[in-house]
Amino acid sequence: MVPVSHSPAADTRRQHVLAAARRCFLANGFHATSMQDILREAQMSPGNLYRYFPGKDAIVLAIVEATLAEVTAAFEQTLLDEPPPLLQALTEILRAIERLDDHEGTPRLAIQIWGEALRNPAIASLFAEAITPVRQWFVHLVEAQRHHGLTSGPVAPEHLANVLLGAIHGFIVQRALLKLDAASYAEGLRGLLAAPASPQNDASGTS
Amino acid sequence: MVPVSHSPAADTRRQHVLAAARRCFLANGFHATSMQDILREAQMSPGNLYRYFPGKDAIVLAIVEATLAEVTAAFEQTLLDEPPPLLQALTEILRAIERLDDHEGTPRLAIQIWGEALRNPAIASLFAEAITPVRQWFVHLVEAQRHHGLTSGPVAPEHLANVLLGAIHGFIVQRALLKLDAASYAEGLRGLLAAPASPQNDASGTS
DNA sequence: TTGACAAGAATGAACGTTCATTCCATCCTC
DNA sequence: GAGGATGGAATGAACGTTCATTCTTGTCAA
Helix, strand or coil: CCCCCCCHHHHHHHHHHHHHHHHHHHHHCCCCCCHHHHHHHHCCCHHHHCCCCCCHHHHHHHHHHHHHHHHHHHHHHHHCCCCCCHHHHHHHHHHHHHHHHHHCCHHHHHHHHHHHHCCCHHHHHHHHHHHHHHHHHHHHHHHHHHHCCCCCCCCCHHHHHHHHHHHHHHHHHHHHHHCCCHHHHHHHHHHHHCCCCCCCCHHHCCC | CCCCCCCHHHHHHHHHHHHHHHHHHHHHCCCCCCHHHHHHHHCCCHHHHCCCCCCHHHHHHHHHHHHHHHHHHHHHHHHCCCCCCHHHHHHHHHHHHHHHHHHCCHHHHHHHHHHHHCCCHHHHHHHHHHHHHHHHHHHHHHHHHHHCCCCCCCCCHHHHHHHHHHHHHHHHHHHHHHCCCHHHHHHHHHHHHCCCCCCCCCCCCCC
């Protein structure tokens, strides 16, 4: 076996392979994609590709890591600064996911990762590690919102954060499989978060 | 090819195969499970199994149909009669999912189905068909809740229903991959549904 | 009760294909 | 002309599937 090269040019080459593999995985999933599919998509010979990756598993793992990082980045971008109002933050996340789904397909890849994590402990760990900071951001978001007026009563912010994160996961599923759009999902979230206890406050209406 | 038999004994035999296949798919996914895996699990010879199923695809399809039916049934059982209060209904669904996850593994199979639906139009159709009545039940649930005091303002029940369904999907993911329990998720839902209105909950943010 | 016979059930070796991977001759570039 | 980069044939294992054959069971005439 030829040891994997580490030059800067080799990195470019690796990225080329990963881009091709990503397209294949997106179209056919991890296991239904063959090396030959990737080779064809990357327009490479097998001997050449194996100079840059030790095997298929390494490619899958690299794609998983990159995808998780992409999704995390999408959250990070929205939540990094001073936390915005809860609904606004969620809406922006939904929009970011919709954009990713349309242009890069990342959320669909995420669904495949969930499935793979069920049988591959290494990927399950990666997923768990990737989601931990996101969860924490959601907790902060909820806590900040509490200061802005939302009081969730005796319910711990962690529990609320899990449900909100779950709602995002649910949007990924419904976006990918049922073509749901971010705007209507955000509308539903608005209804949930703004659910008035009494009908007196429709002064907080929308644009 | 030997035509598939239709006697009652054959049906028993088919169920035996499906039970074995289900265990394999649960452990390794659809594509990483080989026919030999299923044959070993079912303790059958290949020639014998092919008397009952025309091929692997047929087995996968049968498992998908059965799994979707199982999940739908779990919802149906909770929502069939007079709709209970929203939070109570959702809590019961979460509990049902947790039970299925512990004993049958159905929700984990559902995640695999999502991934497969991304690349197999036939399975995507099955999923869409299966979820349509569930969605409708959620709409009814929201509408009934409105009569019980929750008024979601100008937000259409359909949008709320999508988010609630999404929250359930999100629980399936977090249950399967992060061992989240139904009780704490229900607690989060309670906090969400009971949250009093806040003037900050206005989605006017832009990207 | 027995033996001949039919038919469904089950077997497992074998098939052609495709899989991931390796090996090596050849090409380019410095 | 040396050495990294590349192409492509070749490898053996594993894949889904098939098929000739054997086993099992039930029937019925003698």
